[in-house]
Amino acid sequence: MDMDGDWPLPRPNTLLKIDQRPVDSSLSKTSSIASTFSSLATPVVAEAVQRVKELSTQSDAEGFHQLRIAFRKLRALYWAYSPYLGKEATAQATEEFKRLAALAGGTRDWDIAGDLLEAAQESRASIALLVAAAREKRAQAVVHSQTMIKSDDVEAFLNDVLLRAQTTLQSSCDDLPVRAFAEERVRRAQRALQKRSRRAARSETAQEENQTAHEENLHDVRKAGKKLRYLLEFFQPVIKGGHDRTIKDLTSVQNMLGQFNDIAASETLIRGASFNEIPAEIVQESLQWLEKQKGRSMRAASRWVRALAS
Template sequence: MDMDADWPLPQPITLFKMNRRSTGSSLSKASSIASTFSSLAAPVVADAVQRAKELSTQSDAEGFHQLRVAFRKLRALYWAYSPYLGEEATAQATEEFKRLAALAGGTRDWDIAGDLLKAAQESRASIALLVAAAREKRAQAVEHSQTMIRSDEVETFLNDALLRAQTTLESSCNDLPIRAFAEERVRLAQRALQKRGRRAARSETASEENQTAHEENLHDVRKAGKKLRYLLEFFQPVIKGGHDRTIKDLMSVQNMLGQFNDIAASETLIRSASFNEVPPEVVQESLQWLEKQKGRRMRAASRRVRAIAS
């Protein structure tokens, strides 16, 4: 989607102050749906803008990762408020969040792949040349991310997007209480996670030819789990019951699914990349190692997903 064509960007504004307050710190059960949106979004936006500025001159792996996380949180928040934001506005904003997250994630992906290749090298897989090539790919990804993610444009887009959202919400749900709305959105996210968990559990027992489908289903469970976790973190101050244990459990499941996803994504990354200075047999050796590790981690992830499905 060409956001510049569909959504003209204004000159930068400073609607949101740059700080890193804990999200949800100013929420109360008496808050309205409209007012909670800015309370929740502002700290995430501030964090994203600050990290984008820092990464224009730095190449810290964790910085790229946290920038991607910030955009994922904004996608979850827009999904939560989509009944009042409208389908088109939600789709436009989340598409751009997804694009920016992908740009930030390129460096992170090569960091993960590089670490896995180093582990393979320690396991006597003779792939030193590929490890060096992965470092070069990582450097190229940093350059691409820094070129494409311009902090002033990110700040302008985010401020404009949230100003539009806030204006829409104030005109449609300014007096509606937050609690029932938040609880309903969390319930929907929980149902989506359980549904995807059941689908993944069924696909685990399918034939080997459908392994790709099972991998995709596990990835869907991971995304659904992240959305639920972010919503619980956002809305915990205003919804009934304590959810610290649920959040902790979700983090545990995500960690297991994340380990599998790191292997699967790295395998795809290496298969799709070209390594002119690396012999094909070395690349193949690394892919065989990754395939073996992927199977082991898939089995572990599938066991956790079965627990979700039940």
């Protein structure tokens, strides 16, 4: 549920250098748009590079999860600065962030599916066979992720794309204060969340006719909420008013929507996978259990979305 894109990666032996000075955590309203981008993006890039290096030899579930989050944060940041970065450059970078996040997410998705199947196993012992098969799928996903995500290539790409962004911003908005810009981008993200929440609230009443559309709308709310939360966390030091409560509320909504998304994504994952050694009735039994859990989780998530829409 979560477009693959291609980015011409420079070779590792021609790494472009970025500003590696310590990040000043005390961003202020007088900071420039350009310098703020550098301060915000550099630590996220550093974390992503470190995660990729660690995962080349490890298969820690939380490591894959945090790597995916780092790429999602970079996507949100590039969206925020897209008016100055340009449409084409933003699209190229974010498509690659999305592709890399999806590669990291393959392992995480099977971790979640496996955990859900273990929960189902408590009342349906026959599902134990499918739990073991899901763990094998997880092991295969680890190998695929480690094969496709090369640490040298990812580091080269991130160094390159960050340097390009820094160069563009320094030439176009190095003398422009960040505060008004940050507040406008946050407002735009808030409007997008409100719009998607209202759409999801409307689709809830018609979900019997088109449940898939309602699921997709809930997924859109989740993505819009994540973007807004990341932007608030990035820009909180430079925008007016305290936003701790808003971030806390968004986190609560994201947790509820995340639970629904985990179940829906696991159902889709199992439906699309082949389990040649598992009897079809066992797979079907697990899908029926997931469908029931999804219905409960969807109703809970929909209540939260109605509150957002209002």
